Amino acid sequence: MELEDIKGIGNNLLKKLNSLNIYTIDDLLENYPYKYNFINIIDINNAVENETCMLKANIVGEAKVQYIKRNFNRLNFKAITNNIILNVTIFNRAFLKNNLTINREVVLVGKYNKLKNSFIASDIKFNITDNKIEPVYHLVEGITNNNIIKFVDSALQEVDGIPDYIPDYLNKQYHFLSKRDALNLIHKPNNIDDIKKASIRLKYEELFNFMFKINYLKKINSKAKGIKRDVKWEDANKFILNLPFELTSDQINATKDIYNDLTNENRMNRLVLGDVGSGKTVIATYAIYLNYLSGYQSALMAPTEILASQHFESIKKNLEKLNVKVALLTGSMKKNEKSKILTSLKNGEINLIIGTHALISEGVEFHNLGLVVTDEQHRFGVGQRNTLRDKGNVPDVLYLSATPIPRTYALTIYGDLDLSIIKTKPSGRLEIITKVKKEDEIKDVLYKMLEELKLGHQIYVVSPLIENNDGLDLKSVLDLEEKFNVAFNNKISIGILHGKLKNKEKDEIMEKFKTGEIKILISTTVIEVGVDVPNSTMMVIYNAERFGLATLHQLRGRVGRNSVQSYCYLVSNKDTQRLKVLEESNDGFYISEKDFEMRGQGDLFGVKQSGEATFKIANLKEDYKILLQAKKDSMEFIDNKGYEDMDYYQKMIEKINFIN
Ligand code: ADP
Ligand code: MG
Secondary structure, X not given: OOHHHOOOOOHHHHHHHHHOOOXXXXXXXXXXXXXXXEEOEEOHHHOOOOOOEEEEEEEXXXXXXXXXXXXXXXXXXXEEEOOEEEEEEEEOOHHHHHHOOOOOEEEEEEEEEOOOOXXXXXXXXEOOOOOEEEEEOOOOOOOOHHHHHHHHXXXXXXXXOOOOOOOHHHHHXXXXXXXXXXXXXXXXXOOHHHHHHHHHHHHHHHHHHHHHHHHHHHHHHHHOEOOOOOOOHHHHHHHHHOOOOOOOHHHHHHHHHHHHHHHOOEOOEEEEEEOOOOOHHHHHHHHHHHHHHXXXXXXXXXXXHHHHHHHHHHHHHHHHHHOOOXXXXXXXXXXXXXXXXXXXXXXXXXXXXXXXXXXXXXXXXXXXXXXXXXEXXXXXXXXXXXXXXXXXXXXXXXXXXOOOOOHHHHHHHOOOOEEEEEOOOOOOOOOOEEXXXXXXXHXXXXXXXXXXXXXXXXXXXXXXXXXXXXXXXXXXXXHHHHHHHHHOOOOOOEEEEOOOOOHHHHHHHHHHHHHOOOOEEEEOOOOOOOOOOOOEEEEEEOOHHHOOHHHHHHHHOOOOOOOOOOXXXXXXXXXXXXXXXXXXXXXXXHHHHHHHHHHOOOOOOOOOOOOOOOOOOOOOOOOHHHHHHHHHHHHHHHHOOHHHHOHHHHHHHHHHHHHO
């Protein structure tokens, strides 16, 4: 059964569903409510002043709309409930007028004022006969909550096979509901208990599935043989001695881990987890150098071209004096330039190639690839972790991640990888002074900006709004540019960077910012982790409440990259308590711990999350106990080869093995 088979889903709604990431019936059924409305209709005589209540009422007077100003209107009508006639008002719902026909029964949600006999409604519900629990789904424009309720209902009635990914013996052991019952109850619960029973089962299934992959990868990785390199510690150490600074103790430990990995017969499969600016690139470069000494090629992959070219510049500086040939390969390169590089890569003239993920996917051939380094690995789902490795014979793999997460969680969700954690930061680094400002305190921000500009420094401005796809929000960034132009008398050159620009345009703007031609760079989060322009000493983040703390921390890591004092201003009218954690601390691990405390899994997986490591119903913090159980159970399931009886896991394994 396909989505289109459901009555009411035409081309238009199909597109809307797709934009909610719903492509199949399974997606629809796994699109769980993010909350529930408890409909509890009371008698008006029991209504409490200033408390939201729900009343069943019949409309007795024609609805009238008043347009007060743009985007602001008011709808008035009379309704009767238990012999009391109320004056009902609701704001900004002019579009409901035609639904409010005389005698129609509705449920009014809002506050009753007995003295004035008025009712200020926040919502009006139709077609509700009784108390119930109403699921609330994420929506996009053009699709209503009721649409989704109906579609889910049809799907639940008409779909026949609903696959269950929990092995039978575990279903029995935990007395779980059947998958179908669980889906039924999560979407159409009769009481809170239903929601609890259904969600624990669905969470367990999701986490079991996830931990199965991690544990299976761990199992094959622990057995995988790699290249046993014959390189002396002192020789590799030459790279470290050549650096203009001393490594921190955590950096030294990480290089020791890597030395051991690369010189023993097991394949390296290591994650370096460290805060922004903790110096992970140097560690990766050490691995690359060691790999070079043993006669193998390396590949380094970054999530964006900007980051790739930046890595290229900084790594080349360190490696070329040690005779390592480094090349950059990007999608925006000219054809013959590209093919020249591809040829030298194939015949082994290039020792290190740096690029984006296209490096691996686009049929690039190596002479003898021995090491793959992946920057910002949290972007790539578990399933993708392995695809990086099917080039060459059995390349060792090193992942770098600037999303510091508490160690206990790291050990679980990265359970298939060995970990090197970097906590200490290079000494002599000044902490970034961070301030949370309300929108009406924007003057303070502008003054500070002016101060920094006068010192010849540059500024990043980040706004999450540009990322939204509708034209409206795009304008709000242009608004920002206009604002600054007014504030600074058109005297400061401003650049704008957002996802809709072509790569070439992005690079040009980035280049101008790097050379200092552009003083203020307004952007979405495209200037992601890693971008390095040391002369920028200030960052202003608008609508900071839209970001998780870990993301904000990563973003502000763009500044404070030299010995000059740097600043970060978070502009927000909401959620300031949470944001103040960033005023308090510059320690990514502490911040992510707080983020976990306040928002469950925090934004471990980034703002625009991708990959499989995002959960539809489970939450890493709240459901940590379930996760641990699923980890244990899936391990046993693998050890007992339980997957041999289950098609689903059989296929998953085939996929993993094939990739491997
Ligand atoms: P990360 O990738 O972890 O965000 P980088 O590797 O880009 O951090 O390092 C940030 C900056 O700090 C770079 O300019 C790098 O040269 C410098 N750096 C790295 N390690 C040290 C150190 N031990 N002492 C001083 N500076 C360092
Ligand atoms: Mg090894």
